[in-house]
Amino acid sequence: MANPSKKTNSKSVEKTGFRKYIVGFWTLFGIGILSIIILFLMAGWGAFGKMPKxxxxxxxETNLATEIFSSDGETLGKYYSENRxxxxxxxxxxxxxxxxxxxxxxxxxxxxxxxxxxxxxxxxxxxxxxxxxxxxxxxxxxxxxxxxxxxxxxxxxxxxxxxxxxxxxxxxxxxxxxxxxxxxxxxxxxxxxxxxxxxxxxxxxxxxxxxxxxxxxxxxxxxxxxxxxxxxxxxxxxxxxxxxxxxxxxxxxxxxxxxxxxxxxxxxxxxxPQGHDEGIATYFRVYLQGFMRDWIQKNPKPDGSEYNIYRDGLKIYTSIDSRMQKYAEEAVTMHMANLQKEFNYQNRNNKTAPFRDINEDEVESIINRSMKVSDRWKKMEAQGKSREEIVKSFDKMTEMNVFSWQGIKDTVMTPRDSILYYKSFLNAGMMSMTPQTGEVKAWVGGINFKHFKYEHVKQARRQVGSTFKPFVYATAIDQLKLSPCDTLPRNHFTIEAGNLGSQNDWSPANSDNKYDGMLTLKQALAQSVNTISARLIAKTGPRPVIELLDKLGVDTRDIPNVPSIALGTADMSVFEMVSAYSTFVNEGVYVKPVIVNRIEDKNGTVLYQHVPETRDVLNKESAYITVNLMEGVTQGGSGTRLRGTWAGNQDHYKRAVTGYPYDFKNPIAGKTGTTQNQSDGWFMGMVPDLVTGVWVGGEDRAVHFPGITYGQGATMALPIWGIYMKKVYADDELEVSSGAFPRPENLSIEIDCSRYNGKNSDHQYIPDELDF
Known part of the structure; x- marks a missing residue:
């Protein structure tokens, strides 16, 4: 018979054991919870690493990119360490x-x-x-x-x-x-x-x-x-x-x-991609960086520290119009790709290609200079390499990606050959500005920023050629109250050495070798007659012309006080040329170019607001007469091809010129410019509310076309203006004027030569008087 007490004890043991498991489970659970709480607390106190306050x-803390906006609200690009x-x-x-x-x-x-x-x-x-x-x-x-x-x-x-x-x-x-x-x-x-x-x-x-x-x-x-x-x-x-x-x-x-x-x-x-080398307005964005550096140095934060364009999330509202910038870049690409084909074609038998008019020693000197300023040279020099080692590396075959108008090419060549390769490209600079406000609407500093860093709107200064002549004409008009209908002889003209302060006389030649007959001032500027430009600067003296340039915002420190500047020997930038020409359209009032309208911080607080800078330079009549003279360039001079008129065989130009015929019907004032040996080609084009300047040339002045047919500004630069303006006029939202230039009320100078009977008309002309 079973013992009841044993059963009771057995059950008691089982309950006790089960209770131990329960207590153990909850003890462990409690310890676990407590451990988690302790771990939470320790982590919160920073025991396992820094915790945020x-x-x-x-x-x-977040790095915020500075964003660059166009005047029409589009993002042009950013400055950033992180593109946020x-x-x-x-x-x-x-x-x-x-x-x-x-x-x-x-x-x-x-x-x-x-x-x-x-x-x-x-x-x-x-x-x-x-x-x-x-x-x-x-x-x-x-x-x-x-x-x-x-x-x-x-x-x-x-x-x-x-x-x-x-x-x-x-x-x-x-x-x-x-x-x-x-x-x-x-x-x-x-x-x-x-x-x-x-x-x-x-x-x-x-x-x-x-x-x-x-x-x-x-x-x-x-x-x-x-x-x-x-x-x-x-x-x-x-x-x-x-x-x-x-x-x-x-x-x-x-x-x-x-x-x-x-x-x-x-x-x-x-x-x-939005890298610094990609996107729209790349050259402009680099120039804007310099503007911002200057602004930051002069405008600290309230706490005295400096703004950082790479992480402070600033908003920069620029004057650039994204649509016009796009059209400008497209125009440069379309024409320059085509012009380069012709340039390469004409260099096929050139033993010193891409250079002309220099010997092999001079070519070697150009290459050596380029080697010493290259990134390769600087990097190897920093590594302690000897000059001999560095020079030798330029003759070693290397895999590289190079620019071409057909796209980036993978190739193998020596760094020395790559220098010659890149110097063979013609480059361009272009800027477009509203003359009444000074707002820069388009800025193209070159053909490809990733491969050609040197900027050709503000940084480069090139010889301006005949685009300088309107400054001489404007000075003469302002001083002598001339009419576009006044006449001067085209014949040879000499300024004697004594008047020049030199040992030699100066006798400029006309590019067409014509020296007969009388020409009105309008005809003379349209045909870019050198002897008449020389006669005008002989009357005014070079100093008043230089003073006019200074008032027009041009850096005149390196412009010599000599009559030969009348033919465009001075070096100027596209930026200076556009702002100066804009004064003529703006009725003689100079407006300093503006690229930034407003700067805000990341919270929208306005930090900078542009205030226009203006000054009176010419009276309205003189400015208008100068514009009227330049209208003659597109009516009967080198700019007539903008109208669809082209002297000579049009097929002769088809390889180099893009977009012709342009068939503009509206009033256009302008001036072409070509320098010695065709090293620089210019075109300055103006309508009532937009002034645009274009320069085309090689990095070195020895890189140029062999003749004037393709090397003139009317072939090298004018087509870019034509393509650009066709695109601008096709965009109705831009509302760029196609009307006449504003005429001053009560104009006292006659501009209609069919009704002109002034003292200087027909066979009478202004006597040559030297005054400098």
Whole structure:
């Protein structure tokens, strides 16, 4: 018979043992909870690494790119160490936010920084069914945690830090602010930091204009932007994009039909890099950098520190019109690519190509100078290489990418040969400006910034040739009250050595070798007659001409006080020429060119507002008469080809000239210019509200066409103006004037030569009087 007491004892032992397990379980559970709390506290106190302060959470340190805006509201480019331009939540399309939440954090609006369900799932299945990082945790990692630790304990501690920061973020910011901060911070690679930069770089549009499938691509990249990159691995990104669309349908943001139709669409990327060498207005942006450096030195922050254009998120509102800039760059590309073909053709039998009129020793001297200023020379010199080693390296065959008008070419050549290769290219400078306001609307400093860094609008100063003559005519008109109908003889003219202060007389020659008959001033300027320009400067003296240039904003320090400047021996920049010519159109009032209208900080506070600088230079009559004279250039001179009229065989020019016939019917004033040996070709073109200057030539003056047919400004530079203005006039939104130049009221000087009967008409002419 069984002993009842044994059964009782047995049950008691079982209960005691079970109670031990229960107590042990809850003890361990309590210890675990307490450990987690302690770990949280220790992490919060910074025991496992620096934690952000409250102030840092309020103002997380973020490098913000400075953005450059055109006058029509487009982004021209950015200055940045990280290409991040912040965006506001209201500018995010709803489907982008929906795609983000559906893919990265389905319970985003339900948790307070940590997703308990996701964390448990990740712990149970060891992450095989998805991670547990919420959007606040991912933002915390981006903002405040260091690189991922390589050991288990380090990764656990980092996860604790992310949890704590995520909770703090949730306390300090709204859900919308956290999403905005995250999308502004994430690096989409290819200098696309933040969703706004990514939208511009991968789709060439603002984020607010993204389509659903495009938003899905960007959200797909959040998993790993280097791996899931539409430029590098488009097929992989399409798969990931379709998974994002599936998640949007799962979470009720898309219907099944919408999901299926969007998944069937091909992925269309418009890759538009925003590197410093790429994009629109590259040369202008480099010049603007210098402007900003000067401004920053003179305008410190309220606390005395300097602004930083690479991380302070400034907004620079420029005068450049993005449409006109685009047309200008297209015009330069179209004509220069064609002109280069002709230049190469004419150099095929040139033993010193691309140079002319110099010997082999002079060629070697040019190459040696170029070697010494090259990046290769500077880099090797910094490495301690000897001169002999450096020179020898220039004769070693090297793989390189070189510029061509057909695209970048992969080739093998010596660095010495690459110097000759690049010197064989003709280059260009072009600037367009509104004369009444001084606003620079287009700035093209060269044919390709990545491969030709030297800038030809402001930096380069080249001999201006006959484009200088309007300054001589304007001085004579202002002093002597001449009419365009006054006549002068075309015959030989000499200024004796005694009047020049030199040992030799000066007797300029006419380019057409004609020296007979009388010409009106309008005819003389249209035909660019040198002897008549010499007669005019003999009457005025060179000093008043130089003084006029000084008032027109030209640096005259290196312009000699000699009559020969009348033929354009002075070196000037495109920038100076355009601003000076603009004064004639603006009724004699000089307006200093403006490139920046306004500067704001990242919060929209105005830091700089442009104030126009103007001064009266000429009276209205003198300015108008000068413009009227230059209208003759496009009516009966070298600029008549703008009208569709071209003396000689048009087929002879077809290889070099682009866009002809231009067939302009509206009033145009202008002047071509060609320097000695055709080293420089110029065209200055004006309509009532737009003045544009174009220069074309080689980097070295020895790089030029062999003859005047192709080497003149009317062939080298004028076509760029013609192509550009055709595009400008075709854009009705620009509303550029095609009317007549404004005529002063009560004009006292007759400009209609059919009615002119002044004392200097017909066989009477102004006597030659030297006055300098």
């Amino acid at each position: 409250f102030e840092e959470l309020e103002n997380p 331009t912040p965006i506001k939540y209201e500018d995010l399309p709803n489907h982008l936010v929906q795609a983000l939440v559906a893919t990265e954090d389905e319970r985003y609006y339900e948790h307070a920084g940590i997703d308990a369900i996701g964390t448990m799932r990740a712990a149970v299945y060891l992450g095989s069914r998805g991670g547990a990082s919420t959007i606040p945790q991912q933002l915390a990692k981006l903002l405040f945690t260091d690189n991922v630790s390589q050991n288990f304990f380090g990764r656990v501690m980092q996860k604790f830090k992310e949890w704590i920061i995520a909770i703090r973020l949730e306390r300090q910011y709204t859900k919308e602010e956290i999403i905005t901060m995250y999308l502004n911070k994430y690096d989409f690679v290819y200098q696309a930091v933040g969703v706004r930069s990514a939208s511009k770089i991968y789709f060439n549009k603002e984020a607010k204009d993204l389509k659903v499938q495009e938003s899905a691509v960007l959200v797909a990249m959040l998993k790993n932007s280097a791996l899931y990159n539409p430029v590098r691995r488009p097929d992989l990104v399409v798969q990931r994009r379709n998974q994002v669309l599936k998640q949007m349908q799962k979470n009720g943001f898309l219907t099944s039909e919408e999901k299926d139709s969007l998944q069937a669409l091909p992925m269309k990327i418009e890759f538009t």
